[in-house]
Amino acid sequence: MPKEASPAGNAEVTRGRHADRIRTLLDELDVRSGAAIADAAGVLLKTIEADGIVYVAGAGHSLSLVFETFYRAGGLAAVRPIWDPAVLPLAGALGSTLAERRHGLGRTVVRAAGPTPPDAAVVFSTSGRNPYPVEIAQECAARGVPVIAVTSPDASAGAAARAGTVLSDHATVVLDTAVPAGDVVHPPGAPRTAAVSTILAAYAWSVLLAELDDLAAARGVELPRWTSANVAGGDTANAELIARYRRRVPELTADAQ
Numbered sequence: 001m002p003k004e005a006s007p008a009g010n011a012e013v014t015r016g017r018h019a020d021r022i023r024t025l026l027d028e029l030d031v032r033s034g035a036a037i038a039d040a041a042g043v044l045l046k047t048i049e050a051d052g053i054v055y056v057a058g059a060g061h062s063l064s065l066v067f068e069t070f071y072r073a074g075g076l077a078a079v080r081p082i083w084d085p086a087v088l089p090l091a092g093a094l095g096s097t098l099a100e101r102r103h104g105l106g107r108t109v110v111r112a113a114g115p116t117p118p119d120a121a122v123v124f125s126t127s128g129r130n131p132y133p134v135e136i137a138q139e140c141a142a143r144g145v146p147v148i149a150v151t152s153p154d155a156s157a158g159a160a161a162r163a164g165t166v167l168s169d170h171a172t173v174v175l176d177t178a179v180p181a182g183d184v185v186h187p188p189g190a191p192r193t194a195a196v197s198t199i200l201a202a203y204a205w206s207v208l209l210a211e212l213d214d215l216a217a218a219r220g221v222e223l224p225r226w227t228s229a230n231v232a233g234g235d236t237a238n239a240e241l242i243a244r245y246r247r248r249v250p251e252l253t254a255d256a257q
Helices: 007-049 060-069 093-100 105-113 131-142 153-157 197-219 234-245
Strands: 054-057 079-081 120-124 147-151 173-176 184-186 193-195
Touching (some): 007 120, 007 173, 007 184, 007 197, 054 105, 054 131, 060 079, 060 093, 060 120, 060 197, 093 131, 105 131, 120 131, 131 147, 147 197
Parallel strands (some): 054 079, 054 120, 120 147, 147 173
Antiparallel strands (some): 184 193
C-alpha cells in the first residue's frame, strides 16, 4: 500500500507551491511593468529635481502601501500621504468600504492637500474601480499633476464598476501589479485565501525606488532619503529632512511631543 504523506510533508508541498505562485506573479509583474517602472522613475525624478512633493494615496488595505512610502527607511522624504480617516479599516471596517465608494470624498481629499506642478501623485488601488482612488487621480490630473497608478487590470476587469471610469484611465503611468481577480491565490484550482496584492504592490514600489536611485545617480542628483532611526546617525540625518519638508508635509510632525 502507498505510504500516506505526513502533515509536515503536505505543509512543505503547500509552501513550495505557494512560493512558486508568488514568484511567478513577481516575474509577471516584471514583464508587464518593466518599461512603466522606468517611466515612473522618470516622473518622480523630475518632481524631486524641481523640489516638488510626491503625494501618495490609497484606501482600505491599499493604505498599507501608503505606509510603505511614507517616513520609511531608505524611502523618499519628499512624500506626503493624502487620505481621509474614513477609509482606514481600523477605524471601522464596513465604514471604510462604504467611504471608498462614496462619491466626492476623493476630490475633497485632493483639494484639501492642494498638489500642483511640479508635484506628482502615486495612487494605489488593486481594482481601481471605486470612486475614491479614481477621483483622486482625476483631480490630480486636472491640476496638471502626473499620476502613477499602481493597480491591476486583471483585478479591475473582475470588479464591480462604481465610478464610471477606472484609475488607469487617469494615469500618466500605469504599473500593472498582475494581481488576479479576487486577489487570492490558494488553493490553485479554486482560490479562496492568501491575498497577494500587498506583496506585489510593495514589490513594485521597491523596484521603482531602485530604478529611481539608479537614474538619479546617473544624473548626479542626490535624492532626499530617510535613514533608519535605529542606526547610528539616523536621527541627525532625518532631522535635516524634517526641517526641510515639515511645512509641506505636516504629517511629519503632527502631534509630535
